[in-house]
Amino acid sequence: MKQLFKNTYLESRFFLAVTLFVVAYILAYLFPGLFVIVNTLFFVFAGLVIFDLFLLFKQKGIDASRNLPEKLSNGDDNPIHISVKNKYPFKVELLLIDELPFQYQRRDFDILTTLNLQQKKNIHYTLRPLQRGEYHFGNLNIYVTSPIKLAARRFQFGNNAMVPNYPSFLQLRKYMLLAFSNKIFESGLKKIRRIGHTMEFEQIKDYVIGDDIRNINWKATAKRNQLMVNQYQDEKSQPIYSVIDTGRVMKMPFEGLSLLDYAINATLVISNVAIKKQDKAGMFTFSRKVENKVLAERRPTQMNKILETLYNINTDFAESDFSRLYVDVKRSISQRSLLLLYTNFETLDALHRQLPYLQAMAKNHLLVVIFFENTELDKLTKKEAKNTREIFEKTIAEKFIYEKKLIVNELLKHGIQSILTTPENLTVNTINKYLEIKARGLL
CATH class of the missing domain: 3.40.50.410 (von Willebrand factor, type A domain)
Incomplete structure (x- = not known):
């Protein structure tokens, strides 16, 4: 039960519905004939919330992992890979929030995506570090909503890791x-x-078009009866x-x-x-x-x-x-x-x-x-x-x-x-x- 409350988050659609019911109950106070209808709809809404939570918590429906490079390259875009698989028997919507190292000071980093039944998806993003040193990544948080979208379940994968940031x-x-x-x-x-060229001699070779004619070796040319050139390295x-x-x-x-x-x-x-x-x-x-x-x-x-x-x-x-x-x-x-x-x-x-x-x-x-x-x-x-x-x-x-x-x-x-x-x-x-x-x- 503790995990249920800890990992349950209510969606904006839930608060919108609650606001509408508050207004409806105020109107029902002014017009008593509406009270039965509003009360019935409220119990239906409560049932939907409970059913939504049941769908989300009846099984461990998401597997995910974050793949980090062995080291980051300073000043460059470094790819980060996240693998996510849906084990729910229905389509879900995911909000991924990766806890980035403190050097980035990012509080608005999130990725929104959807997964069909049994679908596996690889998600990629890049990070550009600007300071050499150790970069500590926190947990990978994934918030899952069912098609009803009244509540969300949080999955937290403890992929805490340290990646050193080396020169580029x-x-x-x-x-x-x-x-x-x-x-x-x-x-x-x-x-x-x-x-010019350096003067470290390497070999004598046959002349080909494009060779520097100043490097022609006339003695070797006379012996072979064809143009020979000195090659330097x-x-x-x-x-x-x-x-x-x-x-x-x-x-x-x-x-x-x-x-x-x-x-x-x-x-x-x-x-x-x-x-x-x-x-x-x-x-x-x-x-x-x-x-x-x-x-x-x-x-x-x-x-x-x-x-x-x-x-x-x-x-x-x-x-x-x-x-x-x-x-x-x-x-x-x-x-x-x-x-x-x-x-x-x-x-x-x-x-x-x-x-x-x-x-x-x-x-x-x-x-x-x-x-x-x-x-x-x-x-x-x-x-x-x-x-x-x-x-x-x-x-x-x-x-x-x-x-x-x-x-x-x-x-x-x-x-x-x-x-x-x-x-x-x-x-x-x-x-x-x-x-x-x-x-x-x-x-």
Whole structure:
């Protein structure tokens, strides 16, 4: 009996009928002839309610389960699957309320559907997590109504579960094939200029249409009496380090994700691409000190090590110490490496304060400074100004955008390569820069 009251919920049709009966009894008081009719209808209504409850509670009429992925991908749409089966001997209407993790702060999440006799249905929805960490799912609640729809029975399935939210491994799968075949620029994501080739010799082969005639091997051609060309391949086993600034400049949010999380997602993808290209991938973070260090290697377990390290990155977004970064790089990285530095500079003054340390690192390594466009400022400059205040704001926004371009020129003047990118295109532009560096043999 306790379960009956606990799991019984009255529908809006029930309260509408009760309201009508209250009005009818008031009219019956004024017109006594209506009392017998109203009283009879009320007992019929009470009988329908009891019959409705009997239909709903006479058997366990619903089976359901929630299928969760082993881990969530940060910043991506992750599919959640719910399987529901109707065991009632009649058609039912279901209201599904899944208790989502507290990070979403959703109090209006529900799914309405119907099931025919003995029908099984798979229901899907997606979640886009924006914070790394543990996501705890609560119970799966299903409210069932019969064709009478006066009452509902609640079924509660205790599928309490915890799913960790990792950096975006879905992006890793998305870009891996394109990057491995050097077709990212062909797919329209970004066009890069590919100049020259690396000088690591691979083999001599027959000339075919499309080969670079500058690679013709004339001695081999004379011996074989047909055109032969030298074939080169990208140099391998070169250290590729992703250096992530976890300071306050990386706290700025875009579309729910912080710049730090964009950098973490890009690090995971570029590390996988580097390993697939036979290079050695590593990473570390810095703020007030250098930490989360993973030495560049090409072992089969390297990606798991990088993924776990990225998952556990925590920061208080303090002021970053570039001098500490320079000292640690000089002491711990002896081989010339590609350093992909994810940070952000808003003004030239901010760059000039750190420029001596960037120049010092660029003497021994190939340094690429990656920083971000402010997309909100772009939107502001495209908006039509209608008053003096908006003209002032638009002018200031254009000044900041222009200063970002000056930062690129200032880095280039000191021999430091850079990438100025929007947060959503960070991964694409980083991969393209890596492929360009490999193609030009700069490392």
